[in-house]
Amino acid sequence: MSLIVYLAAGLFGLSAVVLLLRPGMALRDPLTLSTCAAIVLGSLVFVCSAPLTLAAVNSLTGVPNFGAPVTYGMLSAYSCSLVILLIHWRGGPRERVRRMVLRSVAAYAALIVAIVVLFALGDARSERLNDLDTYYANTPYLREMILLYLIGHSAATLTMCVLCVKWSREVTGLLRAGIRLILAGSLLDVVGFQLCKYTAVAARWAGHDLDVLSTQVAPPLASLGALLCSAGYALPRLQPAAAARLGVLRDYRRLGPLWSRVRFVSTAPKPPSSLWQLPRARLHWREMSIHDALLGLAPYFDDRVRERALSAARHAGRGGHEARIAAEAAMVADAARRAAAREEPLEAPSGYRLHATEVSGTGGLVELAQAVLRSPAEPAEPAVREGREGREGPEDREGREEGTVSTSHG
Numbered sequence: 001m002s003l004i005v006y007l008a009a010g011l012f013g014l015s016a017v018v019l020l021l022r023p024g025m026a027l028r029d030p031l032t033l034s035t036c037a038a039i040v041l042g043s044l045v046f047v048c049s050a051p052l053t054l055a056a057v058n059s060l061t062g063v064p065n066f067g068a069p070v071t072y073g074m075l076s077a078y079s080c081s082l083v084i085l086l087i088h089w090r091g092g093p094r095e096r097v098r099r100m101v102l103r104s105v106a107a108y109a110a111l112i113v114a115i116v117v118l119f120a121l122g123d124a125r126s127e128r129l130n131d132l133d134t135y136y137a138n139t140p141y142l143r144e145m146i147l148l149y150l151i152g153h154s155a156a157t158l159t160m161c162v163l164c165v166k167w168s169r170e171v172t173g174l175l176r177a178g179i180r181l182i183l184a185g186s187l188l189d190v191v192g193f194q195l196c197k198y199t200a201v202a203a204r205w206a207g208h209d210l211d212v213l214s215t216q217v218a219p220p221l222a223s224l225g226a227l228l229c230s231a232g233y234a235l236p237r238l239q240p241a242a243a244a245r246l247g248v249l250r251d252y253r254r255l256g257p258l259w260s261r262v263r264f265v266s267t268a269p270k271p272p273s274s275l276w277q278l279p280r281a282r283l284h285w286r287e288m289s290i291h292d293a294l295l296g297l298a299p300y301f302d303d304r305v306r307e308r309a310l311s312a313a314r315h316a317g318r319g320g321h322e323a324r325i326a327a328e329a330a331m332v333a334d335a336a337r338r339a340a341a342r343e344e345p346l347e348a349p350s351g352y353r354l355h356a357t358e359v360s361g362t363g364g365l366v367e368l369a370q371a372v373l374r375s376p377a378e379p380a381e382p383a384v385r386e387g388r389e390g391r392e393g394p395e396d397r398e399g400r401e402e403g404t405v406s407t408s409h410g
Contacts, residue, residue, distance in 0.1 A: 001213035009046035038081035051129040064127045069119040072149035073112040079156035080108035118145035130235040183231030192221025258369035262293035300335035300343030329371030
C-alpha cells in the first residue's frame with residue numbers, strides 16, 4: 001500500500017514541475033502559484049498517509065499515532081489550498097480576493113489546531129497504521145477529530161465539484177478538458193475516499209465492521225482521483241507548449257520541398273545524431289542549411305526568369321506579395337536546375353534579395369518552400385523556356401536535361 005501511495009504522490013507532484021517550467025512567471029501569477037501549492041500539499045498528504053511514513057513519524061516522536069494528526073493537518077492544509085485555488089480561479093477585485101484568502105486560511109488554521117488539541121485529549125495509545133479512523137471511531141475526542149478532518153475536506157472538494165460543473169460550460173478546448181479531469185478526480189475523491197470513510201466510521205458507530213472500505217477501497221481511489229486532478233491542472237498549461245511544438249514540426253515538414261530542391265548545394269555541416277535532435281534544433285539546422293544553399297545558388301539567379309514569372313503570376317490574378325514569392329520560387333528552381341546540371345554561373349548574376357532573407361523567423365522560407373512545391377520541375381511559362389533557350393547552346397541544353405534526369409533519380 002505504501003508503494004502505491006508514494007507512486008501517487010510522485011506522479012501528482014510531477015504536474016507541479018510542469019506548471020513551474022517558467023518559475024519567474026509562475027511566481028508572479030497567483031493562480032499558478034496557488035495551483036502549485038495545492039499540488040505540493042496534495043503530494044505531501046499522500047506521503048504522510050503511507051503506513052511506512054506513519055510508522056517513522058511515530059517512532060521519531062515517541063508518540064503512538066502522532067502521524068495521524070500530522071496527516072489530518074496536512075489534509076486540512078490541502079483542503080484550504082483548494083479553496084484558495086478556487087478563489088484565485090474565480091478572480092475579482094484584489095482586495096476581495098485577499099480578504100477571502102485570509103478568511104479561508106484562518107478557518108482551516110483553526111481546524112488544524114482543533115485536530116491537534118482533540119488528539120492530545122484523546123486516548124490513542126494503541127498504534128494503528130492502516131485503520132485508525134475506524135479503530136478509534138467510538139473513542140471520545142478522537143471521534144470528533146476524525147469527523148472534523150473529513151468535514152473540512154468534504155467542504156473543499158464539494159465546492160470544487162460544483163464550480164467545475166459551472167465553469168466547464170463556459171470554457172472550451174484544453175481548458176474545458178482540464179476542468180473536467182479535475183471534476184472527475186474530485187468526484188472520485190468524494191465518492192471513493194470520503195464516502196467510504198464516512199460509511200466505515202458510521203458502521204462502527206452502529207456496531208458493524210466495514211473497515212475494508214476505509215483501509216482497502218479508499219486509499220487507491222483517492223490516489224486515482226489525485227492523478228486525474230493533477231492531469232487536469234497540467235493540461236491547460238501544456239497547450240501553449242504543445243502548440244509551439246506542433247508549429248515547429250509543421251514548419252520543418254513544410255520546408256521539405258525547398259530543402260529537397262537545394263540540399264545538394266548546401267555546405268552546412270550536418271550535426272551528429274541528428275535523428276535524436278529536438279524538433280526545434282532540427283528546424284534550426286534545416287533553416288541554416290537552406291540559407292547556405294540559397295547563398296550558393298545566388299550566382300545562378302536570373303532576373304529575367306523572375307520577371308517573366310512575376311508577370312505571369314500577376315496575369316493569373318495573384319496579389320503583389322504572392323506574385324513576388326511565386327517569381328522567387330521560379331528563379332530558385334531555375335537556379336537549382338542549372339546548378340545540378342553543372343552549368344556555368346551567369347556572367348552578371350542577379351543582385352536581387354529574396355524575401356526569405358529579408359525577414360526573420362521561418363515564415364519567409366516556408367512561403368518560398370510552398371511556392372517551390374507548386375513550381376513545376378521545368379519552367380511552366382513558354383516565355384521563360386524560350387528566354388532560356390535563346391541564351392543556351394545545344395550542348396548547354398543537353399547537359400541541363402541530363403542533370404535534371406540524374407537529379408530526379410538521385
